[in-house]
Amino acid sequence: MITINQRIRENAEQLSAALEDHMMKVFAPDARKELRLFSAGEAAELLGISASFLRKLHFDSKIPDVHMTPGGRRHYSASDLGQIREILETTAKTAGAYKRGRREGDKVQVLSFLNFKGGSGKTTSSVHTAQRLALLGYRVLCVDIDPQASLTTLFGYRPEYDFLQSGTIYDAIRYDDPLPLSQVIQQTYFAGIDLAPGGLMLQEFEHETPQALLNNTQPPFFARMATALQEVEANYDVIIFDCPPQLGYLTMSALCASTGVLITIVPNMLDIASMSQFLQMSADLLDVVSDAGATMEFDFLRFLINRYEPNDGPQQQVVSFLRQMFGEEVMVAPMLKSTAISDAGLTHQTIYEVDRSQFHRQTYDRAVDSLNQVNDEIESLIQATWRR
Numbered sequence: 177m178i179t180i181n182q183r184i185r186e187n188a189e190q191l192s193a194a195l196e197d198h199m200m201k202v203f204a205p206d207a208r209k210e211l212r213l214f215s216a217g218e219a220a221e222l223l224g225i226s227a228s229f230l231r232k233l234h235f236d237s238k239i240p241d242v243h244m245t246p247g248g249r250r251h252y253s254a255s256d257l258g259q260i261r262e263i264l265e266t267t268a269k270t271a272g273a274y275k276r277g278r279r280e281g282d283k284v285q286v287l288s289f290l291n292f293k294g295g296s297g298k299t300t301s302s303v304h305t306a307q308r309l310a311l312l313g314y315r316v317l318c319v320d321i322d323p324q325a326s327l328t329t330l331f332g333y334r335p336e337y338d339f340l341q342s343g344t345i346y347d348a349i350r351y352d353d354p355l356p357l358s359q360v361i362q363q364t365y366f367a368g369i370d371l372a373p374g375g376l377m378l379q380e381f382e383h384e385t386p387q388a389l390l391n392n393t394q395p396p397f398f399a400r401m402a403t404a405l406q407e408v409e410a411n412y413d414v415i416i417f418d419c420p421p422q423l424g425y426l427t428m429s430a431l432c433a434s435t436g437v438l439i440t441i442v443p444n445m446l447d448i449a450s451m452s453q454f455l456q457m458s459a460d461l462l463d464v465v466s467d468a469g470a471t472m473e474f475d476f477l478r479f480l481i482n483r484y485e486p487n488d489g490p491q492q493q494v495v496s497f498l499r500q501m502f503g504e505e506v507m508v509a510p511m512l513k514s515t516a517i518s519d520a521g522l523t524h525q526t527i528y529e530v531d532r533s534q535f536h537r538q539t540y541d542r543a544v545d546s547l548n549q550v551n552d553e554i555e556s557l558i559q560a561t562w563r564r
């Protein structure tokens with residue numbers, strides 16, 4: 177006979193050992209992740225110019241040389257793209273034609289990816305949005321407020337080793353002697369993205385908040401994320417919260433700091449039913465928070481359909497049902513279900529990081545197109561709040 181706690185502990189130990197083994201294979205303890213180079217076609221698309229114009233800029237020596245493959249193809253690093261963008265901007269007729277980040281008077285955009293269901297694609301969509309925006313030249317801060325810290329892992333950290341005791345966003349929002357957020361922010365290997373890591377410590381915030389409310393510790397839980405962000409927000413155009421799959425104090429604090437909310441949703445009836453409960457609960461909780469003095473004004477709220485299979489009849493029905501109900505609140509572009517996305521995830525990568533040659537070309541292109549459309553729609557929402 178074996179007791180359930182013994183069995184679970186054994187399972188936990190086995191799994192932990194196997195995961196560590198896997199992590200060692202995926203990346204050695206001190207091997208840093210590195211961002212790949214981009215082809216001329218990709219570079220032109222990211223800069224918003226044609227491939228022939230990019231070639232001409234090189235021909236006329238208007239822009240610096242970049243890495244050349246033995247086969248004579250140009251490859252661009254993210255910092256090459258940044259330099260070229262600066263040069264293009266100085267020659268542009270209208271300001272901001274190439275540098276689309278925020279200008280004086282524009283408020284920082286704070287986006288929360290939300291849903292209380294795990295596996296609905298919060299982390300996947302938030303990381304892809306962050307990366308696409310960074311590649312387009314935006315200065316992005318990712319904030320991982322999920323104790324499970326999947327986003328932190330995607331950036332090449334091992335939360336259970338690297339930030340076991342300290343170093344997560346928890347340090348900047350805790351009630352007892354919080355640190356300035358700048359002290360927990362990490363520069364990542366991905367040019368243009370900084371990270372406030374997540375980790376198990378974040379769970380403390382859920383445990384400590386009831387007592388802090390009784391003690392009337394200031395600022396209250398719902399204002400603590402916004403307060404922490406104030407110190408650093410001038411350094412970013414966009415701040416992205418990857419929320420945990422629950423409506424706890426962490427999520428509510430992120431919502432109170434947000435200007436835009438993206439609710440990820442898998443289009444099947446079971447998920448819609450649970451989303452209905454989720455929306456009810458959110459509304460009730462947010463009422464309580466508003467009564468306590470929080471102001472929550474979003475520039476936009478959108479439902480982001482994930483794992484969409486265009487040939488699946490029932491899914492199509494669910495999507496059109498959602499569109500009828502919520503109208504423009506359902507994003508036009510869905511995130512397609514794609515093995516390229518899940519396969520990239522297996523090695524802690526995104527579709528923007530993996531090499532196209534590792535995939536079936538059509539599968540890869542379909543996934544990239546779908547994510548670009550989603551992220552470019554999010555970019556236009558951001559631009560719209562800046563009145564452009």
Ligand SMILES: Nc1ncnc2c1ncn2[C@@H]1O[C@H](COP(=O)(O)OP(=O)(O)O)[C@@H](O)[C@H]1O
Pocket residue numbers: 293294295296297298299300301326421440482483484511512513514515517518519521522
């Ligand atoms: N569009 C998609 N196509 C295929 N797999 C996906 C897609 N979106 C997410 N996944 C996979 O589903 C799993 C859960 O997604 P994740 O983003 O971690 O969800 P959440 O953060 O909401 O818990 C991950 O393994 C991810 O790679």
Ligand SMILES: [Mg+2]
Pocket residue numbers: 298299300322326418419
């Ligand atoms: Mg997640």
